Amino acid sequence: MEHTTLSLKEQYQQYRNENPKVRIRDAAKQLGVSEADLVAIGDANIALQPKFPEILKEIKTLGHVMALTRNDYAVHERQGTYTKASFNGHVGLVVNPDIDLRLFMNAWHFGFAVLEGDRRSLQFFDKDGAAVHKIYLTERSDIQAYETLIATYKSSEQGVPLQTAAVDKSITETPDNEIDTDGFRQAWLNLQDTHHFFGILRDFGVSRRQAMRLAPDGHATQISVASLKRILEGVSERNLEIMVFIGSRGCIQIHTGKAKKLLQTGPWFNVLDPEFNMHLREDAIQSVWVVKKPTEDGIVTSLEAFDSDGNVIVQFFGKRKPRVPEREDWRQVITDFAK
Template sequence: MPESPRSSDSESTGGTPLRPCGRSCRCARSSHATSDLDTLLATPGFSGSLLGADVPAVARRLPLLEQVVGVTVAGPVLMNAVGMHETPVGSGGAIRCRPSRITLRINPARLGSALITDPAAHIPPTLRLFDTDGNTAHATYLTERSDRLAFESLALGIGSGDDEGSASDTGALTVADAARDDIGDDGVPAIDQVAQFDAILDDGGVGRLMTFPGLRHAGHTRVESRRVIAALEHAALLGMPATLVTTAPGCLQMHHDQLDGAREHRGSMVIAGGTCRAMINFDLVSECWVTWSDGVWGRTGSIELYDRHGRCSLVVTQTGPVPMTSFEAWNQLVTDLAD
């Protein structure tokens, strides 16, 4: 997994909450002298192109790459999904997660640059989006079914600033970017739980986590990780539809599909749903919470995982117009988890 356990991370997640570090964090993880971007650029034999800081312009062209592998790492959680990118949306935009699609929700203010790299060793051509600290927010790996020409045109199109992919035509991602798609296939508005995800997108969920102790009257409940593991395994056993959301700085990767399986061994868990896999190191998960927000069918439960810095790493919930029976079953499972 992305990090190595520390003794303090293996304690029960039902104990005293850790104080979130927030944006001013000066602990070991935030004080690294070398960022992911610096490391790549300093690698001997590196071959690639830095696309600059207009990340929204790059993000809007992700669907042109056709089938790819999208990867997001968020502390103790890693998600990868195979499929085509949806056009990413920004804060306030509609939530739309379809099977075989890679859905990104981004905050341009927290993203710093984009980089395309040529193949090296066993790594295929890759497009990486970096946060403002130069660390990877999302990586897109090409496959044999990707459009290599579209990938190679990124360096020319974005860099020149004079074609249809330039910043002058794309601008920042806003609600308008998703307006044409804010109605689902069955006519149900796809705007559920927007505030929940945007609060996490804003600052990594640090501020949101700090409010939870005062929201117990609303059903927000801290639970132990072993109970979360059991609940996710049960949901997978029943084949429940679920939305998995991995939350890196400035970028949420979302995937909605029926859960196919979940297995845990010595604190490490893999959850599978369609073309998506989420890997969780529960030894590095500091707090687990059951939360509630307004969804398409009403009050909807979520399971949220936070790392030792107070940042949200994973949300498991239901979004969109799922069948009422599935919605009721999910809410019952989350209610039982919180009791």
């Protein structure tokens, strides 16, 4: 980090005075630092020990909270109560109808208890200072439990400049003609579980967006970006229950339920329901695909949106249960509005 803590504080304060409505993530970009760098110098913020699995196992004591996970072009906010997190190596799970997370702990490097006005949160960051997950208290949260958690995990070093490091997030694609395309397509057709799809990509050295091009016939169809919004409007009008997946490098957050109140605000397409909010930057979507994967319960259909670098921005599925075929109303709304 090129700035001293003092000079960065002064720069950030001046920038906030001139741009009072700018979010900290955008301010960090303008100042040439990471979001975590700015959080670390906040006078009211408290650095936490990097005992992230232990902290996550205690989030349930806070009661009702708002979980937030985002990437560059999509934000996922879900209210509810964490159940106890479980871990297998670097992979963790929080699973209940409200808070549903897949955690990848090798991307969790810094943590803070953050106070913004009267808004309290726990915020976690990758080694490059990018946010991987945030947990905000609500009016129904247990503030005393929050204070106890902070006291337990407060770091002995406070106000110390972070030692951030760049993370290579680029996606390198093997040329299509070097891929065992026939083998890849057959492995796709032989799928029994959607969770095994990532393993097939890894085994054949195929990127996710490349897989759309190389898919078996009829299993990945590109549709217009405008169709995605039309499908979500159909989901709202028909009162359907869906699943919405949005991820950072350290967390995939899932909403299962309805998406009723839709609102366009500039380039952002939003779902603004009491317990679930989604903010999706439409002008950053480079392509949208209808993707079909075989399972032992039949075909599972998803909508997958990619940015220009080949990153998945957001995925949508119909609400599913194990050993139950996919909902016909989900398939129908895609058929009716995908163009």
